Amino acid sequence: xxxxxxxWDDIEPCEISSAGTSGVEICNIQYSDEYKLVMGYLIKxxxxxxxxxxxxxxxxxxxxxxxxxxxxxxxxxxxxxxxKKDILKELEWCERVALENQKNYQIWHYRQLLIxxxxxxxxxxxxxxxxxxxxTMIGEDNKNYHVWAYRKWLVEKFNLYADQREIFFIxxxxxxxxRNNSAWNHRFFIFFNNNNKEITKNxxxxxxxxxxxxxxxxxxxxxxxxxxxxxxxxxxxxLNLKDLEPFLLKYSNIEEELNDGKIEPLIISTFSxxxxxxxxQLNNLSEKSIKIYNLLADKYDPIRKNYWHYKRDxxxxx
Amino acid sequence: MAYGATSGAASVAxxxxxxxxxxxxxxxxxxxxxxxxxxxxxxxxxxLIEMLDKETVLKDSxxxxxxxxxxxxxxxxxxxxxxxxxxxxxxxxxxxxAHLKFLNYVISSPLPEGYTVLDASHPWLIYWCCxxxxxxxxxxxxxxxxxxxxTVLSFVNTETGGIGGGLNQLGHIAATYASVCSLALSEDEExxxxxxxxxxxxxxxxxxxxxxxxxxxxxxxxxDTRAVYCTLCVASLLNIITPELIENTANWLSSCQTFEGxxxxxxxxxxxxxxxxxxxxxxxxxxxxxxxxxxxxxxxSLIRWTCMRQYQLEGGLSGRTxxxxxxxxxxWVGSIVPFLEMTIKGxxxxxxxxxxxxxxxxxxxxxxxxxxxxxxxxxxxxxFYHTNYVLCGLSILQHKYFFNSNLDKGTIDSAAYxxxxxxxxxxxxxxxxxxxxxxxxxxxxxxxxxxxxxxxDFFVNLDS
Ligand SMILES: [Zn+2]
Numbered sequence: 001x002x003x004x005x006x007x008w009d010d011i012e013p014c015e016i017s018s019a020g021t022s023g024v025e026i027c028n029i030q031y032s033d034e035y036k037l038v039m040g041y042l043i044k045x046x047x048x049x050x051x052x053x054x055x056x057x058x059x060x061x062x063x064x065x066x067x068x069x070x071x072x073x074x075x076x077x078x079x080x081x082x083x084k085k086d087i088l089k090e091l092e093w094c095e096r097v098a099l100e101n102q103k104n105y106q107i108w109h110y111r112q113l114l115i116x117x118x119x120x121x122x123x124x125x126x127x128x129x130x131x132x133x134x135x136t137m138i139g140e141d142n143k144n145y146h147v148w149a150y151r152k153w154l155v156e157k158f159n160l161y162a163d164q165r166e167i168f169f170i171x172x173x174x175x176x177x178x179r180n181n182s183a184w185n186h187r188f189f190i191f192f193n194n195n196n197k198e199i200t201k202n203x204x205x206x207x208x209x210x211x212x213x214x215x216x217x218x219x220x221x222x223x224x225x226x227x228x229x230x231x232x233x234x235x236x237x238x239l240n241l242k243d244l245e246p247f248l249l250k251y252s253n254i255e256e257e258l259n260d261g262k263i264e265p266l267i268i269s270t271f272s273x274x275x276x277x278x279x280x281q282l283n284n285l286s287e288k289s290i291k292i293y294n295l296l297a298d299k300y301d302p303i304r305k306n307y308w309h310y311k312r313d314x315x316x317x318x
Numbered sequence: 319m320a321y322g323a324t325s326g327a328a329s330v331a332x333x334x335x336x337x338x339x340x341x342x343x344x345x346x347x348x349x350x351x352x353x354x355x356x357x358x359x360x361x362x363x364x365x366l367i368e369m370l371d372k373e374t375v376l377k378d379s380x381x382x383x384x385x386x387x388x389x390x391x392x393x394x395x396x397x398x399x400x401x402x403x404x405x406x407x408x409x410x411x412x413x414x415x416a417h418l419k420f421l422n423y424v425i426s427s428p429l430p431e432g433y434t435v436l437d438a439s440h441p442w443l444i445y446w447c448c449x450x451x452x453x454x455x456x457x458x459x460x461x462x463x464x465x466x467x468x469t470v471l472s473f474v475n476t477e478t479g480g481i482g483g484g485l486n487q488l489g490h491i492a493a494t495y496a497s498v499c500s501l502a503l504s505e506d507e508e509x510x511x512x513x514x515x516x517x518x519x520x521x522x523x524x525x526x527x528x529x530x531x532x533x534x535x536x537x538x539x540x541x542d543t544r545a546v547y548c549t550l551c552v553a554s555l556l557n558i559i560t561p562e563l564i565e566n567t568a569n570w571l572s573s574c575q576t577f578e579g580x581x582x583x584x585x586x587x588x589x590x591x592x593x594x595x596x597x598x599x600x601x602x603x604x605x606x607x608x609x610x611x612x613x614x615x616x617x618x619s620l621i622r623w624t625c626m627r628q629y630q631l632e633g634g635l636s637g638r639t640x641x642x643x644x645x646x647x648x649x650w651v652g653s654i655v656p657f658l659e660m661t662i663k664g665x666x667x668x669x670x671x672x673x674x675x676x677x678x679x680x681x682x683x684x685x686x687x688x689x690x691x692x693x694x695x696x697x698x699x700x701x702f703y704h705t706n707y708v709l710c711g712l713s714i715l716q717h718k719y720f721f722n723s724n725l726d727k728g729t730i731d732s733a734a735y736x737x738x739x740x741x742x743x744x745x746x747x748x749x750x751x752x753x754x755x756x757x758x759x760x761x762x763x764x765x766x767x768x769x770x771x772x773x774x775d776f777f778v779n780l781d782s
Contacts, residue, residue: 179384230577
């Protein structure tokens, strides 16, 4: 349906200008005649609090032109609510808008509002409905912040933490790109969220193993290292960082380097060096930690020279 | 100064790298010394060589989408840096005139139809452009100041409260933040009196404030750390901040810190530069950095995450783990750094490489030709958002900030107004060139330093 399918004779559109009307203004946008007309009617209808099909058509036009127009999104939502429109149909409309414009982040909040409304109207919403869209959107941009945040919201809303689909999806994403930090973050959320009262020793062990294997694929990939530290430094899990030492030495054969040995040391991960420095500190071997921080600062990670010196100097001042 | 290639073994290696790059491998010691004298003077130059020289120290061979994107960016950046090194000193400088031309256009003429996509972002456009102009040390004309206040005040929504992104729009806290900042920039006290502060307060308390301590953007809008930051800035500048308004807010922000150390938009999302700045600056409206950050954050992981954002070859900052550098994070991430440096013990502590970031900004965020405006990265076009935030980042890295408790105003948000700074005057940290210098900005509000204080003082006096 289009604007022409409705009668507009009963209303006079507002005169539209982008900034003030005093003649002394800044950032005045030269709207097209079409935009002026559509917005002129919309503003008028909003001021009359008219919630109608013809208003709905206008919101569609503006949203496609100006995706960030939150006032019009809100108006559209009020119309849907007032006219008791089919919410599932509206979700489909929303899906089309999303696919047309990947950068349109307003749609995710709008979907939340629609789904909440559906539930409040005693509808039984099936979260599966959302997966095709989410999958497509993440397929196009595998780190799209708003889509991942939306997926998190969906899991929370419908208690999908233990749903096999989540871990399957995460694994698929990580198989495609083991450096996808958004997928790692979602993994942490699924397993170690605050609602999970059953974080078993087995789960922790399984995740540590998974992460170690991921590190082995690309030892300089920061994502699994952050994940590993996230587990080890969580006080609730009661783990000992020192247990990681043999694993770390695989990526930083530091002994040769520290002893100025003749053998060429094998250093393939700054992150393993970093954690080794922490472990040596825990073992009261500060001298060794200081040497590692100096190595990071001068040789292996010089862009962070200041940071490594800060870590080193902290040790000295203790 | 003791910079020279001859000052240490590392520098000799760097010099070799450079000579190799420009095809001068076989030269005498004297030629070599002359070359050093002519070309090798500044910390920025020295840093640039190191950025390139050490770029491949550790690199995994596994290829994925992330590594391909990263390699593509590195190739673009490397090409620019190698050209710069070949040309030698002086390094490219900030094209202030061109940037001003680009900005002045927006505030002096009507905008073409293409700007309609920003129809819900009028106050942002005004803030980005006027703020950038002030950083570049141009004063706003009386006419512009009038136009700012007239325009912004016309966006007030008298029906439901707040200030909208344009005429006839719903109140929105981000638009309100940009509007209040614009009004502060207008320095038009008469217009400040026209802000209905009571209705903004009621709007915040009755519609935006959530029981968990957070805020939503607008009626029916989303809630995130950005909304918290914008609300606290607005409430503080207008002097309508109350204990009720900030109740539970610090605790909610605290729940947004992730296992990585940065902050997310809402709890358990991914750590992100923009949201981390919003969280850290919000905390620092509520208290002195060295007191409040250790109380509500895991400081070690926050510092680590922030420092990890800087990349070896580019020198620029990224917004998330395994994402690309982007000029706007020079502000979102770069402006977290002063708060962290004021928190850690010891004076003159430095956390990131200011010289490397300055190199990225001057060489990669400006266009290759003489046009103005700043951008995300090579290959992207310029826009006003990036122009403002790249300049904010550049300004922040040129200054060292201090918390001066003597400035305490005795209000609950007094910590927000206690910042002073000096231009960094240390050639070991960053090269000082007047062409590149920007006016200092307020680390909390993102306004020229002093402007937020003036507005606050105005309302404090009015209310006392
Ligand atoms: Zn950007």
